[in-house]
Amino acid sequence: xxxxxxxxxxxxxxxxxxxxxxxxxxxxxxxxxxxxxxxxxxxxxxxxxxxxxxxxxxxxxxxxxxxxxxxxxxxxxxxxxxxxxxxxxxxxxxxxxxxxxxxxxxxxxxxxxxxxxxxxxxxxxxxxxxxxxxxxxxxxxxxxxxxxxxxxxxxxxxxxxxxxxxxxxxxxxxxxxxxxxxxxxxxxxxxxxxxxxxxxxxxxxxxxxxxxxxxxxxxxxxxxxxxxxxxxxxxxxxxxxxxxxxxxxxxxxxxxxxxxxxxxxx
Amino acid sequence: xxxxxxxxxxxxxxxxxxxxxxxxxxxxxxxxxxxxxxxxxxxxxxxxxxxxxxxxxxxxxxxxxxxxxxxxxxxxxxxxxxxxxxxxxxxxxxxxxxxxxxxxxxxxxxxxxxxxxxxxxxxxxxxxxxxxxxxxxxxxxxxxxxxxxxxxxxxxxxxxxxxxxxxxxxxxxxxxxxxxxxxxxxxxxxxxxxxxxxxxxxxxxxxxxxxxxxxxxxxxxxxxxxxxxxxxxxxxxxxxxxxxxxxxxxxxxxxxxxxxxxxxxx
DNA sequence: CGGTATTTTGAGTATCGTCAAGGCCAGTGG
DNA sequence: CCACTGGCCTTGACGATACTCAAAATACCG
Numbered sequence: 001x002x003x004x005x006x007x008x009x010x011x012x013x014x015x016x017x018x019x020x021x022x023x024x025x026x027x028x029x030x031x032x033x034x035x036x037x038x039x040x041x042x043x044x045x046x047x048x049x050x051x052x053x054x055x056x057x058x059x060x061x062x063x064x065x066x067x068x069x070x071x072x073x074x075x076x077x078x079x080x081x082x083x084x085x086x087x088x089x090x091x092x093x094x095x096x097x098x099x100x101x102x103x104x105x106x107x108x109x110x111x112x113x114x115x116x117x118x119x120x121x122x123x124x125x126x127x128x129x130x131x132x133x134x135x136x137x138x139x140x141x142x143x144x145x146x147x148x149x150x151x152x153x154x155x156x157x158x159x160x161x162x163x164x165x166x167x168x169x170x171x172x173x174x175x176x177x178x179x180x181x182x183x184x185x186x187x188x189x190x191x192x193x194x195x196x197x198x199x200x201x202x203x204x205x206x207x208x209x210x211x212x213x214x215x216x217x218x219x220x221x222x223x224x225x226x227x228x229x230x231x232x233x234x235x236x237x238x239x240x241x242x243x244x245x246x247x248x249x250x251x252x253x254x255x256x257x258x259x260x261x262x263x264x265x266x
Numbered sequence: 267x268x269x270x271x272x273x274x275x276x277x278x279x280x281x282x283x284x285x286x287x288x289x290x291x292x293x294x295x296x297x298x299x300x301x302x303x304x305x306x307x308x309x310x311x312x313x314x315x316x317x318x319x320x321x322x323x324x325x326x327x328x329x330x331x332x333x334x335x336x337x338x339x340x341x342x343x344x345x346x347x348x349x350x351x352x353x354x355x356x357x358x359x360x361x362x363x364x365x366x367x368x369x370x371x372x373x374x375x376x377x378x379x380x381x382x383x384x385x386x387x388x389x390x391x392x393x394x395x396x397x398x399x400x401x402x403x404x405x406x407x408x409x410x411x412x413x414x415x416x417x418x419x420x421x422x423x424x425x426x427x428x429x430x431x432x433x434x435x436x437x438x439x440x441x442x443x444x445x446x447x448x449x450x451x452x453x454x455x456x457x458x459x460x461x462x463x464x465x466x467x468x469x470x471x472x473x474x475x476x477x478x479x480x481x482x483x484x485x486x487x488x489x490x491x492x493x494x495x496x497x498x499x500x501x502x503x504x505x506x507x508x509x510x511x512x513x514x515x516x517x518x519x520x521x522x523x524x525x526x527x528x529x530x531x532x
Numbered sequence: 533c534g535g536t537a538t539t540t541t542g543a544g545t546a547t548c549g550t551c552a553a554g555g556c557c558a559g560t561g562g
Numbered sequence: 563c564c565a566c567t568g569g570c571c572t573t574g575a576c577g578a579t580a581c582t583c584a585a586a587a588t589a590c591c592g
Contacts, residue, residue, distance in 0.1 A: 072415055074507050080418055082411040093404065100408050130396055137403045138359065142366050144410040145348040149338055151417050152346055152467025154581070155547070193571060201418025206548060208572050225556095225571060241340045420549070421579070459539060472580060474540050491539060491589075 021062060021112070023088045023136060027128055038118040044068075044105035051092060051103040059113040060092045065175065066109025067190045070101045071198065081199040083147070084191070086174045092116075094123070094133055106191050143170070150240070156206045157213040161240040163200060164220070168233070169247055185230040186223075193225065214239075284378065287328060289354040289402060293394055304384040310334075310371035317358060319368040325379040326358045331441065332375025333456045336367045337464065347465040349410070350457070352440045358382075360389070360399055372457050409436070416506070422472045423479040427506040429466060430486070434499070435513055451496040452489075459491065480505075 024032065041064065044050055050068060051057050068085040082101060085091055091103055123129055150162035167187055171177045179186045189196070197204045211228075214220045219236050221229045230236060237248045284290055284302050293301070307330065310316055316334060317323050334351040348367060351357055357369055389395055416428035433453055437443045445452045455462070463470045477494075480486045485502050487495045496502060503514045 070411075074415075076507070080415050082414045094400070101411060124393075127390075127393070127396075130393075130400065134360070134396065134400045134403065137400065137407060141403060141407050141410060144407060144414070145336075145367060148348045148410070148414060148417060149340075149346050151414060154467075201420075203549060204571075205550085205573085209548090212572085238341075241342070469581065470539075471541085471582085475580090478540085 021064070021088060023062065023090060024132070027132065031122075031126055031129060034122060035114065035119075038115045038122075039112050041110060041112055043108065043110040046105055046107050048105045049102060050105060050109075050111065051099055053100070053102040054098050056098045057092045058116050060090060060094060060116060060119050061103070062112040062114070063087055063089045063091070064110045064112055067106040067175070068103050068109055068111075069106045069191070069195060069199075070103055072101050079198045080201065081195060083144070084199070086171055090133075090136065094137075106195060151201060153241075155210075156200065156202050157210040158239060158241070159200045159202070160196075160207065160210040161214065161219070161236055162242075163196070164228075164230070165237055165240040165242055168230075168236075185233060187228050187230060189226045189228065287330070287354060287378070289328065289356060290398070293398065297388075297392060297395065300388060301380065301385075304381050304388075305378050307376060307378055309374065309376040312371055312373050314371045315368060316371060316375075316377065317365055317369040319366070320364050322364045323358045324382050326356065326360060326382060326385050327369070328356045328378040328380070329353055330376045330378055333372040333441070334369050334375055334377075335372045335457070335461060335465075336369055338367050345464045346467065347461060349413070350465070352437055356399075356402065360403075372461060417467055419507075421476075422466065422468050423476040424505060424507070425466045425468070426462075426473065426476040426480065427485070427502055428508075429462070430494075430496070431503055431506040431508055434496075434502075451499060453494050453496060455492045455494065 024035070027035070044066075050061065053072065063085050065087060068089075068091070069081045070083045070085060070091065071079050071081045073079050084106070085103070093099060123133070147166075150159055150166070153159045153162065164187065167177055167189075171190075175188075175190065177188050177190055179188070191199070193204050193207050197207045200207065211220070211222050214236075215222055217235070217239075219230070219232050219239065221231055223229055234248055242248075284298055284305065290298065290301070310332075316327065319338065329351050331353060334355075334357070335347045336349045336351060336357070337345050337347045339345050350372070351369070359365060389399070413432075416425055416432070419425045419428065430453065433443055433455075437456075441454075441456065443454050443456055445454070457465070459470050459473050463473045466473065477486070477488050480502075481488055483501070483505075485496070485498050485505065487497055489495060500514055503510070508514075
């Protein structure tokens with residue numbers, strides 16, 4: 001039962017390069033160099049705790065690869081995930097104060113860690129860095145509120161549809177989550193059913209039935225628990241209450257383009 | 267049915283002073299003066315739209331009095347409230363871009379409006395102002411995630427308890443929401459049952475039954491739809507899954523103190 | 533006092549939570 | 563190679579809770 005044990009065993013640590021972190025684009029070379037000088041890379045195994053709840057971390061983190069979950073453990077032991085962190089996301093209170101949520105690895109992940117003190121010093125000197133953080137935070141706030149709208153749906157299948165739409169749009173291009181081939185549109189579900197239940201505020205069984213419901217409606221096909229094919233993306237977006245048809249069309253067009261390229265390759 | 271009509275009729279406009287806005291404390295006199303020079307005050311009636319969804323506002327707002335709701339209208343006409351704005355809260359994308367959510371007055375409210383252009387100019391010149399905004403935003407992000415945890419409860423009565431706890435803690439001291447007298451602890455519910463349903467992701471009927479459930483458990487007593495008395499605040503916090511007993515104790519102590527003062531006044 | 537909006541209550545249906553059982557898959561050891 | 567084991571996912575049955583529609587009760591306001 002405790003195979004996915006929450007251990008604090010020391011992760012692997014090494015040096016890291018930051019030039020390919022999208023969140024830090026626009027900072028300019030010198031600043032990046034300075035950031036690199038206070039940065040170390042670490043990797044975590046599934047279930048390892050990256051940052052415990054209530055601890056004031058001595059570093060700011062930035063996800064390089066893999067997926068982390070930001071979660072809170074309730075008084076009765078239930079866990080609630082308030083968000084997933086993917087490639088490029090930053091975490092750890094940028095300014096100060098204890099963390100309200102724990103950060104755990106949902107799979108094998110690697111992150112960059114900036115030592116707090118020098119990071120804050122840098123922040124006090126660089127307008128660009130501070131502005132970057134502000135924009136980042138505002139963006140996260142917006143996404144958090146969008147996620148609230150998804151969470152407040154009565155039917156689990158609708159919440160699941162919302163999650164899948166988020167995978168298609170926000171997590172587009174991250175970690176091979178989305179794959180397109182010969183007219184097919186496939187999604188890699190990056191977390192277990194249990195995590196999905198904690199994320200959508202329900203139970204594993206309901207998640208399972210929700211996948212079943214979407215399948216019955218012809219929206220998706222569950223190939224393996226972690227690989228589904230989207231059969232009708234328009235209906236999926238519609239179910240999720242997402243009227244932003246532009247993103248659907250852009251997505252479909254992108255698929256088409258890719259498909260064409262695949263065909264050309266034949 | 268449309269008495270609470272969403273109208274865009276022009277609100278009352280006048281000059282405003284900022285010295286008593288808690289969110290702006292620590293800015294220093296000169297900065298405050300500059301802010302005041304680009305600031306106008308406006309008042310809105312219940313139901314009036316302060317900022318429409320998808321519009322890029324030409325001002326940044328700051329609530330002075332009353333309550334606003336931040337909401338999204340779904341494709342099927344359902345409305346979802348993602349947060350309430352009270353005294354001191356700021357809104358309107360600080361940097362740029364269209365608003366993802368509409369802002370509407372939930373009651374009679376007055377706000378400060380800063381013209382965007384000069385505000386951004388000021389932001390570019392003042393480290394303090396930018397830092398203030400960053401801290402503010404980080405704080406809001408934390409609150410948004412706490413709210414998510416409340417929203418993902420199965421039972422409506424638990425979500426309602428969570429909301430009442432938020433009223434007791436976060437909105438403590440705002441707009442006479444909380445009143446203490448002769449050992450009694452009374453809460454003014456600042457929004458209608460419909461808004462409460464939209465906020466908690468459920469229907470009006472369920473909200474009504476949730477109040478009934480809390481009453482049956484002896485946690486509260488509904489005096490009028492907008493005024494309830496808290497009979498057992500400890501149980502209320504426990505129901506909401508809030509193990510932060512310190513805040514409860516502080517709250518109760520505060521009540522006690524106030525009660526003593528009341529008794530002394532006799 | 534009357535009229536309207538809001539809130540509450542009731543009855544029937546749908547969905548979810550819970551508990552239990554079964555199936556699938558990978559890893560292990562014989 | 564096969565059986566066994568443990569973890570994860572799925573399915574089924576039943577009680578609990580929420581949604582829907584309808585109607586009654588209450589509060590609000592002129």
